[in-house]
Amino acid sequence: MPHQFIWLIFLLPLFSFIIIGFFVRPFVRAESKLAGYITILSIGGSLALSVWALFAVMAAPHHEIPVPDVTWAVIEDGVTIHLGLIMDSLTAVMLIVVTVVSLMVQIYSQGYMQGDPGYHRYYAWMSLFTASMIGLVMADNLLFLFVFWEMVGLCSYLLIGFWFHKPSAADAAKKAFIVTRLGDFGFLAGILLLYLNTGTFDIYELHELAIAGALAGTTLTWAAIGIFAGAVGKSAQFPLHVWLPDAMEGPTPVSALIHAATMVAAGVFLVARMFPLFEHSTEALTTVAIIGGITAIFAASMGLVMNDIKRVLAYSTISQLGYMMLGLGAGGVAIGIWHLFNHAFFKALLFLGAGSVNHATGTFDMRLMGGLRKYMPWTYLTFVIASLSISGIWPLSGFWSKDEILINTFAHQPVLFYLAMITVFMTAFYMFRAVFMTFGGEYRGGEPSAHGHEGHHGQPHESPRVMTIPLMILAALSILSGLWNVTGHFGAFMGHGETHGFFTGLFHPFTQPLPWISLILAGSGILLAYAMYRKSWISPERIGSMFKPLYTLFYRKYWFDELYENIIVRNALLKGLFAGFEQFDNHVVDGAVNGVAGGAIVSGRAIRHAQTGQLQLYGLFIGIGILAIIFVIYFFG
């Protein structure tokens, strides 16, 4: 594959952004759908090239195509920074994920965003978002990667705050930006630590140094943990998970993109990209696994009680990202990325399904939905497929990657394994709770829309074809994507000498005890949801009041928002640190400025008494002065 085409994968969406941003938006009328077509075309082109790249990488020796790099900047002292691309198996897989999900989201958005006054702006940011993520997965040095890392953060800020006239959206955008920035600080510190110790930003060189043992010990551990801090922020891991549920304020397709392919996947990808560094530091790898395991169960528990369908999905994403981190920490690159790959399709599908439901009912509150199965058969069908997949039901894709993670966790992190097993049950329960509340029973009315669509009164209706077709494609992928690794192909393709995959055939799981246990747990989760929310055999309210403290704990999200907002931000920062800064500013900085001015005034006030206006006095002083000069010259000159 010629390397110009590899560059094009990244450049096509970037061109699309430039064309839309600088030409279409100012010069084409708002009702035109041109921006969407340009975006779809460019991302479609990227997808085609990514597929080509995937096959080229599969055929290439060591699954890697070298791409000549370009000199970006030469700093004195001989520091040269290259702009280069990596094209290996990890990049190729990520490219498929990003371009497929992005393309589906863009097509879907043609229906969802129709008539929005910010239509062109939306597509401009979406193109830039996709371009940034593609750049991120292809970057071959940490500095270059960091630039795209921040661009992804910027685009998610712009898109979460897309309806910036709503204060809640503006706040959510700021929250996402600032919380991820905390992690990015660690990432940057990690990059600099690596550079100071090795003198290179190049990812492959760093890999080799770590493998050769030249980069080891506490330096490696701290650098890896710094990088992981960036991933924690981006991938919304505990304790920086608070921004992701609020990121629901953006348009739903944006959530789909953020949750499936771009933003949050970047964190998992980063750990996978830098995996040799983690691999050679047991502490760092254990940290990744523990944070992942805790996040998985922690987020799932909050997902159990949310009433907003997008929030359920948001906590589900955090939980699944926890799984990916756990997979990376306990298994390796192939295991973690395998789950990322499958998750991207079904999570994008779930979000687009939620958007479709919202399109019909004008609300995200599941208590106001119900009965949509009859009105929206395609949305219902695809949503159920995605839910089965995320719950880990054989033979859908979620099963293959989730059980791969469970098996590896069982082998390497036995304590976290139990947490992960409980999470399996929770996942199935909250997903089917959402399914039954949304689609089961009778329609409960909906609500006038919160996001600008009008006329949702009366019967809900199925979404237009442009929205349902991406759902169907993603549903097909959710079913089929798992088959790639049934015999360990994916693992071998990613292969860095780790596990290639545990299962050896489509029916092999049934010969093992562990898949049975996880299937039974998932099945009982679904059954419990059926009993509580479909048949009302068990009253959810009764259960809620039975476990009142626990319910409150989950519903209030462990008071993390309150902890961060009220205690840390309002008290520790605003009243403590920032108040201290304010005092410093008011008294020391302003004091210095005002003191200089005040000193001039005071001394002037004192000295001005010398200016009597009496010329005779001036004359006297002149005379005394002359005498003094004569005196000095006479005696000392």
Place this chain on the structure above:
Amino acid sequence: MVIGLQHYLILSAVLFSIGLYGVLAKRNAVIILMCVELMLNAVNITLVAFSRYVVPAMLTGQVFAIFVIVVAAAEVAVGLAIIFAIYRGLEDIDVSKINLLKW
């Protein structure tokens, strides 16, 4: 007693000092102007004395003295005019009250 150069110079210094004292100490603007004249004339005496004793063949000092007298006359004319103008405004020629040139 032979009158020599030094006697003229002492006379000149005494007159100059009296004039200077008057300029600095007196309140009446007219008297100050008179004291200025006194200082100028002290200088004239010096000029003529030096001319007479140091370079008797030349008249440079005398000529200079005449110039000073001319300038002094002009100065008095301007000075009195200023004093007159101040008097019209302030009804007074006490220089301690002419103190607008201050903070």
